Amino acid sequence: MSRHRKSEVLASSIISSTNNALARLMDIWDGLGIKEEKRLWRIGEVKRHIEEMFNNMIKEELELKDRIEKSIQICRKEIRVLCYELSLEEYKEEDGMTILQIEKDLRVRLEILMKQKNDRLEELKILQQQDQKLCSELCVTPYYIPSGAIPSQKQLEELREHIKVQTEKKKKLLADFSALRADIRQFLDKIGRQPETTLEQDAVCEDEEAFFLTSSNVSALSVLKEQLECKIEQLLSTLNELKRKVIGLWDLLQIPQDEREVCENISQCPIYEEIKVWENELSRLEELKVTNLKQVILKIREEINTHWDKCFYSDEQKKVFAPFYSDDFTEDLLSQHDEEVVRIKQQFDKCSSILEAFAKWETNWAQFVILEKKASDPGRFSNRGGSLLKEEKERVKLQKLLSKLEEDLKPRVETWEAENGSPFLVRGIKVFDYIGNQWESLKQQKEREKQDRTQKKEDTVFKTPVKRPAVSCAQNTPNNKTRKLNGTTNVTLSRTTVNSTSANQTSAGKPQLPTIKTPLKTKDTPVRTPLHDSNKQTILLSNQPSSYSEFKEEISKKSSGKDAIFNSTVNENF
Incomplete structure (x- = not known):
């Protein structure tokens, strides 16, 4: 408001000044008489x-x-x-x-x-x-912003992020390139050849800027590295195969160690050179093998026989390979033996897990059979050192182990038979038929041994030993005398009466032996024998259990009723 007032005052003053100026002009004009x-x-x-x-x-x-x-x-x-x-x-x-x-x-x-x-x-x-610089190095399209247009803050931020991503990508590609270049150089040196293709030459060059760090180029280097790795693996496989053949021929031809060291001490050379050395050695040995056909074939036969045994071949299966029994030592016969070695090794490798499992079963089976025979031996009860219990524990442990091995073996065999469409044979028959036959054979053997012991007891005739006659002396056995026999039934023994008769002198002057009368044995009468140490041992042995299982059953019997039998004693009445 103050400004408006000042301007209005100033405007009023202009009007006043104009009026004053006109008044003076009027006065001047009046004075002049205009x-x-x-x-x-x-x-x-x-x-x-x-x-x-x-x-x-x-x-x-x-x-x-x-x-x-x-x-x-x-x-x-x-x-x-x-x-x-x-x-x-x-x-x-x-x-x-x-x-x-x-x-x-x-x-x-x-x-x-x-x-x-x-x-x-x-x-x-x-x-x-x-x-633009990054994208030129990476061979990618730059971030697009229309020319002449003013970028927005969002576009500038996206461009900054694009540059950041490309920078990180360049670092990663550069790191990958450096690693791949080092590996490719190492592989080429290991193989022993110079870079041939343009990619290989660019990969091993010293100037990193000469190589376009694109994803496709780095991927190509990665593929090249994989190819070189495969090439090295193939060369190593070839080298190992050559070494295997050469070592086999060394063993067959019995090459001395000093000649072998020539090839064994070149492991630091490039693979190409090492392969050439082993190829030359193989050629030399092949020529030497031809000159020693008979010895070589006999060595190969030993190797074949070893692998036959590993594969559990039967005699019939071995006879299928007729060249094994030929005496015509020719190169053709050697070739047939080499083919058989390759075949039997391939067969063993194909089912090695099953064969190893069966070999383990057979080893434990042999130990189990030995312990079973010991368990059936009556003389084992005389042991005082505790080995009887140890043997029984070992036998039970082996029996469980055999069952477990058979259970583990069954699915493997079934899988193998399903894949190959043929039965898995050991010693010419199916593996589980063979195992079943072994168990059945052991069972039958135990039955036969049991029957033999039973028959032996039935056929045993007790002979009473004689004594020299005493003059007017009759030896009586006291009544109510009890003898303790381990694991036997109650046997009542009667006294035997020895009648002494007058000695009839022979021409040599020796007295005649007295006649001992033994009561007749009937179905209802108990067995009665004279008391004598040797006769007692015969009775004890004839009444011993045939196996450790029967022995445990006798020990564990309980006394009850009139027919009670003590675990370790039997009353004998004389």
């Missing part, structure tokens, strides 16, 4: 000058106003364009501002937007240079 007509002309000139001055001023101010308004329109238009190009929101003017304030505010805003535009373009230029 007539009315001249006064009117002069006042008209004054008016014209004042109006012209005011009109010029008004015109200039109007032109200024027009320029300001045009500037405002231009600034507004440019600001709208810049906001659009810079992806900014449209600028909104504040309310209540004068034209001059609006024009000033728009000019300031326009300057800010122009600076922001220039900054973005400058940053875009720098980022595009970096991106």
Whole structure:
């Protein structure tokens, strides 16, 4: 309000000054005696000058106003364009501002937007240079921003991220390239050849910038590395096969150790050179083998026989290979033996797990049979060192182990038979038929031994030893005497009466032996024998259990009722 008042006061003062100036002019004109007509002309000139001055001023101010308004329109238009190009929101003017304030505010805003535009373009230029360089090295497409367009903040951020990703990718590709180059160089040196293809030459070159670090090129190097690895594996396989053949011929031909060391001490050479050395040695040995056909064939036969035994061949299966029994030692016979060696080794390798499992079963079976025989020996009860219990524990342990081995063997055999469509044979018959036959044979043998012991007891005839006669002496056995026999039934022994008769002298003067009368044995009468140490041992042995299982059953019997039998004693009445 103060500004308006000052301008109004100033305007009023202009009017007052004009009135004062006109009054003085009037006074001057009056003093000069200028007539009315001249006064009117002069006042008209004054008016014209004042109006012209005011009109010029008004015109200039109007032109200024027009320029300001045009500037405002231009600034507004440019600001709208810049906001659009810079992806900014449209600028909104504040309310209540004068034209001059609006024009000033728009000019300031326009300057800010122009600076922001220039900054973005400058940053875009720098980022595009970096991106172009990286993409040229990696052979990828740069980040696309339309030429002449002002990038948005989002586009600049995406461009920065793109450069960051490409930088990381370059580092990774460079690291992969360095590692692959080192491996390829090592493989080429190991193989012993120079780089041949362009890719191999680029891979081993010293200048890293000469190689385009693209994903496809690095992938190609990776493929090249895998190819070289496969090549090395093939060469090593060839070398190992050569070594195997050479070592086999060394053993067959009995080559001395000093000749072998020539080939064995070249492991530091490239594989190509090492293969050549072993190939030359193999050729030399093949020629030497031809000159020693008989010895070589006999050595191979030993090897074949060893593998036959490993595969549990029967005699009939061995006879199928007729050249084994030929005496015509020719190169053709040697070739047939070599083929048989390869065949039997392949067969063994194909089912080695089953054969090893069966061999383990057979080893434990042999130990089990030995312990079974010991368990059936009556004389084992005389043992006082505790080995009887140890043997029984070992026998039970082996029996469980055999069952477990058979259970583990069954699925393997069934799988093998399903895959090959033929039965798995050991010693000419199916493996489980063979195992079943072994168990059945052991069972039958135990039955036969049991029957033999039973028959032996039935056929045993007790002979009473004789004593020299005493004059008028009759030896009686006291009644109610009890003898303890281990594991036997109650046996009542009667006294034997020895009648002494008068000695009939022979021509040599020796007395005749007395006759001993033994009671007849009937179905209902118990066995009665004279009391004598040797006779007692015969009774004990004949009544011993036939196996450890029967012995345990006798020990574990309980006494009950009238027919009770003590575990380790038997009452004998004399």
